[in-house]
Amino acid sequence: MEARGATGELGRERGGAERRLPGWVLGVIPLLLIVAAVGAFAALDGPGLGERRGPLVEELAVERTELRPGVIELTVRNDGPDAVSIAQVIVNDAFVSFDGADEPIGRLESEQVVVRQPWIEGENYEIGLLTSTGATIAHAVEAAVQTPETDLSFYGLMALLGIYVGVIPVALGMLWLPWVRRIPPSWLRMVMALTVGLLAFLGIDATLEGLELAGQGSQAFGGAALVLIGAAVAYLSLTGVSAWLEGRRQRSERAGASGGSLALLIAVGIGLHNLGEGLAIGTAYATGALALGAFLVVGFALHNTTEGLAIVAPVARTGPSLGRLITLGLIAGGPAVLGAWIGASAFNTSVAAFLFGAGAGAIAQVIVQLMPTLRDDHGRTLHPRAVGGLLAGMALMFATGLLVSV
């Protein structure tokens, strides 16, 4: 009896305290307790858990390789649970001298290893980083080529490259605007379907490339998950932005402006995609994997002009100003320049995978926005013309994509 009474009293007291305390304190108390518990656990070195079992887990990911006269520079990141010390370096079956990584590299820490190797252009190098336990972390340099110096003229070249493959093709594609304006609504719906087809292809392509990149880079930051996170972030952000634009439009009671915001969204989506494309091109150029030639420019012109069409299709029935069109073109094409700069000078596979994912997510969001515009007078979305347009869009991307791949 007594015990029950005491419990009841305690319960009432606690209820009273809860009411007295401000709400935010109740939110903070569990947080403080968690911090204290974790701190105590760490300070006591995990009481009761004993020593670790098994040998050290030594993992290093080579994030960047740069070749300069007589040296190969590796940027490595520890993406395993234990610290790694690089004791010796072997290049093509010979011990070599190197600088950097004097101290053990902690988890997620990055370190530069400068290997002195008289490398020869066009030849392959197999680099083995020997850790203190004798484990080997292998890294291959295929077809060695000097990393371009990142001076002003280099950035100029990358900008030109970005303009050629991003800005100019998109601008050329936008020249279809007058034609799109004159065609009847049923044909316009088909053009919109074509646009969706183009975007679907780009979205799939960005996802695949992102996943491939994620597989190459450090896994500690999430690997393939980064692509999906990037896609989710872009999708949700653009959905939020479009909802905000829609709200503004309704407040100002300006009817018929949805085409404009749709065009902006498409431009942003394509811009993110072109950022990824610029990254890939810049990196390839920096590692010598890209041969710059007329064929490249022609291929990208054909491939990316279709992106310009996608931007102007939704604004066909409104009368966008020239300035607005230029802005849209730059939003869509300009990131290729930025991507080329980043790719050639500070490429990081994890960041690139995230950006490819973001591009895919943005495109998915744009497709969702575009789908209602395909609807015909009977309210059908996948009517024969729309299906034809979708397939034609994908076929067009596939065919022009062949021009820029071997």
Add this chain to the structure above:
Amino acid sequence: MDQLTRRRLLAGGVPALGLGAAALHGAIGQPTATATAAAAAPGRAGDHGGGTAGHGGHASFRGGEVDHEANGFDPHEIVRDFDYGKTSKLPDGRTLREWTLSASEQEVEVAPGIKFPAWSFNGRIPGPTLRATEGDRLRIRFVNGGRHPHTMHFHGIHTAAMDGVAGLGAGEIAPGEETVYEFDAEPFGLHLYHCHVRPLAEHIAKGMYGTFIVDPKAGRPEADELVMVMNGFDTNFDRANEVYAVNTIGFAYMNRPIQVVRDELVRVYLVNALEYDLINSFHLHGNFFDYFPTGTSLKPTEFTDTVMQCQGQRGILEMRFPHTGKFMFHAHQSEFAELGWMSFFEVCEPGNRDALCRIEPRKEP
């Protein structure tokens, strides 16, 4: 990123972009010559990435030397260390030599900063160089202080029970157990001993081997004698060696050469204890040597500067250096050489022997 997928692009035609880039260079200012060249003509195959940079010197470890003291042995001592055992006379007048060898497990720094979980005889790799004279009675007490079964298998002529393999005689010696191997020293020549427990390659590669010398009754000519066991270490357990050496520590005699005296006879007992690679070799710079395969004949078979040995093969080299100075010797498999099996002789003037050749050969007491 090593490749572009869909965007892997064809090289071809006039590099239009290069032209544009050149125009841009002009607009921006003075581009560096290298950047312009790279833009205009990417992929000049055959160019030397480094010019002469990065070429200097020999392959070497970072950090110089390993901690010989912590390892418990020093290749500079092992090279002239011969163990004649505890000797006594048998009733029939023959010499009895007795040794105790114990197997143990220890970490060995096989290259600066790289620890290898080794197994050894008497705490050193290679194990003690056991030396006897033809016809002596040999009694080797073997104590297994390791955590795995081991044996001592001698190359030589002996009974099946003394062969040191599983299922014969004492068979495998369990951890904490011991046995005695006893046989006559025959034939004269250069032999070896090693553990013979499954998996063989692993037991040997972890360091369980040593040199076994049987001198002919009449002896060999007086010489500065050196023992060199060619070995290697598979530090990442992929059944391929990461480090190669003579007497365990790669480049040890590069940093501190083996000193010998001009015109004096130098005798090298060369044993190949390497695992995972089929053959090994010894190549001498600036000189030639007489080669006595397995040391079982007093007549050399060859006058050469390079010999090849299969796993477990061995032979005696005899040479005199006519010139002073430093002379390399190394495996002529360049890969092995630059992975550690590369060394120097330093030939001193006879008068300077005491000053320059500090490590005196240890003679039979």
